[in-house]
Amino acid sequence: MKFKVYHYHDYQPKKKLNKKKAYWLAAAGLFLMIFVIGDFLFSLLAEYIWMDSLGYSDVFITILSARILLFAAGFLLFSCTLFLTLLGIRRAYLHHFFPEELPFIFRQRKLFMISSLVMASLYGLLGSSVVQGLGWERFLTYQNQVSFQVRDPIFGHDISFYVYSLPFWNFVVSSLLGLVIVILIIQGTAYGLAKLLWRDRGARVQFTLSVMLLGVLLGTKHFLGRYDTLLSDTINGFQQKSVVYGASYTDVVINIPSAYLLGVTPVMAAVAILVGLYRKNWRLIAAVPILYVLVLIGVQLAAWGVQQFVVTPNEFEREKPYLEHSLTYTRQAYGLDNIRQYVNTGSGALSEELLERNSLTLNNVRINDPRPLLxxxxxxxxxxxxxxxxxxxxxxxLIDGEYQQVFIGARELNTENLPAQAQTWMNRTLRYTHGYGIAASHVNHVTPQGQPEFLVKNLPPEGSLNVTRPQIYFGEQNYSSVIVNTKVDEFDYPEGDSNVTYRYTADSGIPMTRFHRFVYAWEEKSPRIFISGLITEESQLLRKRNIMERIKSIAPFLQYDQDPYIVVRNDGTLVWIVDAYTTTRYYPYAEPVRTGFNYIRNPVKVVVDAYTGEVHFYVVDREDPLWQTYANIFPGLFEEKIPEDIRAHFRYPVNLFTYQADIFRTYHMSDLEVFYNREDMWAFPTEKYYDQDILMEPYYITMQLPDEEQEEFILIQPFTPNNRQNMIAWLAARNDGEQYGELLLYRFPKQRTVYGPQQIENRINQDPYISQQLNLWSQGGSRTIRGNLLVIPIEDTLLYVEPVYIESDSHTSLPEVGKIIVAYQDYIVMEDTFEEAIDRLLEMEAGDVRADGQQSGQDEQTPLIVTAEALVDQLADLFNAYRDAMSAGQWEKAGRIMTEIEKQLETWQQQQVINQTAPGEEAEPVDGEEADAEG
Structure with a gap:
């Protein structure tokens, strides 16, 4: 049977394309591709040399090998498929069109082959880049997966199937689907415009093969989709939500069984399309996709109907077993299934004996806030x-034999702040290479001027912590690469009108051989690295000096805390500690947090030497299956032997604790009906900061836990009931010794009220004396800063402590700790020091009359001047303080003292008016008794 030749009705021979120009364009495309590949290879080489200098070349090779394998597979698959598709299209066109009717590129075989190779290669590069970039970790974890020793309650698979296998197979199917859809679009466009699907057998074969493959892949995706019901709270395509995160009643009854039907339907549809093509039956071809869509809609409507008419009327009973699954597996996923719980009455009495037993706790109460302290x-x-x-x-x-909590910060170098004339390549790369030293201060002491009392200060560092190697080459700044041990001496620190210089003594950088200089001159796009005469063979390149960039480059598969902290080791060297997490969003029945994952652990502490840049990945949780999988992939990466002086500074990370506390607000409920109704939801309390109410964040304190024998470093988070402000419980994470990572919950009895942080803040606002003082300090060019309100549990007693900072509106002013507010039960005091506040509370608890004549325990704290002698004593003290402030040039403080003097005099005058009674008049009776008012 001969086909009639198809002619374009309005065909006009096109102007021939210049062959030389076409070849030049093809050559330019090849050259561009070669340049891009070459630049990429240079980057890989630079990375390998750097990783090898750190001792992690095995990690680099393992990741690179997986990427190359996937890149090669992806490149061959994507490029060959497209190339063969283009060849098939050209063949069909040549078979059915006269040469003069074909585009020029179809008539030129060599040019077509070159162009097709370029297009296929570019497509192969694009596809393989996606495959190796997103798939290498899935591939390696799939190959090296470790069992979780926990099975899901619906299909009975180990959790590792959902964490490793399911993501890997979904990725493979999605990648192939993307490829097939692109090929189908190209084939459909090319063959459809020329109507070749009816006339060319080869075109039909190509297209039907693609359609069959599409059907198989869609069916596989539907089949795998039944497992996704354990990882979602969406019931159907109408985005209807379930009360259960994970498979619900509707999923088990409708969605999981229908996955088998949906898995077969696309394959049958593909077969029907194939038959329609060969029989030239457009109706059959058009009807099959419509039928497939109708099946999809039918399944979604069935799920909607079951949820609406079967589940909703009796939701708790229908969802009861699935609520149990959600409760159990969410607790497992966040490590909340082993929390030890206690009852804390919060009603203990404040006494000197209690304070003596907990003296170390009191000595470490934080009266500084790290936010204004920066x-x-x-x-x-x-x-x-x-x-x-x-x-x-x-x-x-441990300072002078005493366990002390301290604030500490690293003094880093920011070359962006150098004067403009000093912003030269030599200064930024060879001379200004490092920061210098630390500053540290007590958390519980301030100077008479309200400033932190420094433990370590100045240049060179001096103080209670012995810093023997203060140079900081690696830190949190966005550092660029520097070269040390050149012919230029490095700036170390300023000394008077001159600068002290320094020479790097470690051997941890990249040696500047001629080959290395060429590689990094290319990689850094800085020819000076290669040509500068200031660089010698003894010089070393320090690369990736930002510690977060450094550790992410070595181990990109871990998630990292964004709050590194500096530590002074026993030998006086400085190191950074960063918490590393393993996370996944594929833990069945576990509700995700806001960032998307629904499983988290902190199995690794990363330690980076601030001087040498050496990186150690220390293991602190060997039970984590995700870490075990990575340990199988990278056997030389993790270390188990941890130096004791580093272990002593491990902190339970705030971010992890926040995620756990956030989930625990709901998942502390064990009664299923209470859990279903969310009857006992908890909330994070709020506190006052500046003039705003903000959510209270977890905070570290040193305290002696109930039933424990000594003080520990504890991270705590108070809770309040939902929509109420009283405190209901507090969660604690232990940080010291063998108890590191242990979580404890202390609940308050529901039958009594324990003040929450916001209630204390409100009572501070309502206290006449305190609010008056805060308002006075906020006038005349000053403002007050309300610091962290800390809840300090001491046995069965609660103290609330809040520093008050006073700061000038000037941009150069220093926030000063002006007063300390301490609350206990119904008492609130504001004093100059924490010790004075505690003494005042003890007096009030004992019911003593205070020296100012007011009955202890009264909320009103406005002092009542009783005698002229008392006034004179107070004014004398204030005047002496005023004179000292003027002598020290502390004008703002002097102004505040003068305001206080004027207030005392005004109060005295008002007192005299009140106390003066006209002769012969009687004062009002007090408590029903006659009281004579003698003038």
């Missing part, structure tokens, strides 16, 4: 404009 550090301890403190962290040290 400004103080940057103004008082940077010394020069090019130094900067990025953060102030809380840690603990």
């Amino acid at each position: 400004d103080v550090y940057n103004q008082m301890q940077t010394i020069r404009t090019y130094y900067q403190f990025n953060d102030v962290d809380v840690d603990r040290y």
Whole structure:
């Protein structure tokens, strides 16, 4: 049978394309591709040399091998498929069109082959880049997976199937689907415009093969989709939500069985399309996709109907077993299934004996807030404009034999703050190479001026912590690469009008051989690295000096905490500690957090030497199956032997604790009906900061837990009931010794009220004396800063402590700790020091009359001047303080003292008016008794 030749009705011979120009365009495309590949290979080489210098070349090779394997497979699959498709299209066109009717490129075989090769290669590069970029980790974890020793309750698969196998197979199917859809679009466009599907057998074969493959892949995706019901709370395509995260009643009854039907339907549809093509039956071809869509809609409608008319009227009973699954597996996923729970009455009495038993707790109560404290550090301890403190962290040290909590920050170098004339390549790369030293201060002491009392300060560092190697080459700044041991001496630190210089003494950088200089000159796009005469063979390149970039480059498969903290080791060297997490969003029945994952552990602590840049990945949780899988993939990466002086500074990470506490707000409920109704939801309390109410974040304190024998470094988070402000419980994470990582929950009895943080804040606002003082300090160019409100549990007693900062509106002002507010039960006091506040509370608890004549325990704290002698004593003290402030040039403080003097005099005058009674008049009776008012 001969086919009639198809002619374009309006065909006009096109102007011939210049062959030389076409070849030049093809050559330019090849050259561009070669250049891009070459630049990529240079980057790989630079990365390998750097990883090898750190001792992690095995990690690099393992990841690179997986990427090359997937890249090669993806490149061959994507490029060959497209190339063969283009050849088939050209063949069909040549068979059915006269040469003069064909596009020029179809008539030129060599040009067509070159162009097709370029297009297929570019498509292969694009597809393989996606495959190796997204698939290498799935491939390696799939190959090396470790069992979780827990099975899901619906299909009976080990959790590892959902964490490793399911994502890998979904990725494979999705990649192939993307390829087939692109090929179908190309074939459908090329063959459809020329109507070749009816006339060319080869075109039909190509197209039907693609359609069959599409049907098989869609069917496989539907079949795998039944497992996705355990990883979602969506019931159907109408985005209807279930009360259960994971497979619900509707999923088990409708969605999981229908996955088998949906898995077969696309394959049958593909067969029907094939038959329709060969029989030239357009109706059959058009009807099959419509039927497939109708089946999809029918399944979604069935799920909607079951949910609406079967589940909703009796939801709790229908979903009861699945609620149990959600409760159990969510607790497992976040490590909340082994929390030890206690009852804390919160009603203990404050006494001197209790305070003596908990003296170390009191000595470590934080009266500084790290948020305004960072400004103080940057103004008082940077010394020069090019130094900067990025953060102030809380840690603990043994100082003079006493376990003390301290604030600590690293003084890093920020070359962006160098003067404009100093922003030269030599200065930024060879001379200004490192920061210098730390600053540390007590958490519980301030100077008479309200500033932190420094434990370590100045340049070189001096103080209670012995820092023997203060140079900081690696830190949190966005550092560029530097070269050390050149002919240029490095700037170390300023000393008077001159600068002290330094020479790098470690051997941890990349040696600057001629080959390495060429590689990194290319990689850094800096020819000076190769041509500069200031660089010698003894020089070393320090690369990736930002510690987060450094550790992510070595182990990109871990998730990292964004709050590294500096530690002074026993030998005086400085290291950074970063918490590393393993996470997944594929844990069945576990509700995800806001960031998307629904499983998290902290099995690794990363330690980076601030001087050498050496990186150690220390294991702290060997039970984590995700870590075990990575340990199988990278056997030389993780270390188990941890130096004791580093282990002593491990902190339970705030981010992990926040995620756990957030989930625990709901999943602390064990009664299924209470859990279903969310009757006992908890919330994070709020506190006052500046003039805003903000959510209270977890905080570190040193305290002695109930039933424990000594103080520990604890991370705690209070809870309040949902939509109420009283405190219902507090969650604690232990940080020290063998108890590291243990979670404890202390509940308060529901039958009594325990003040929550916001209630204390409100009572502070309502206290006449305190609110008056805060308002006075906020006038005349000053403002007050309400610091962290800390809830301090001491046995069965609760103290609430909040520092009050006073700061000028000037941008260069220093926040000063002006007062300390301490609350206990119904008492609130504000004093100059924490010790004075505690003494005042003890007096009030004992029911003593205070020295100012007011009955202890009254909320009103406005002092009542009783005698002229008392007034004179107070004014004398205030005047002495005023004179000292004026002598020290502390004008703002002097102004506040003068305001207080005027207030005392005004109060005295008002007192005299009230106490003066006209002769012969009687004062009002008190408590029903006659009281004579003698003038």
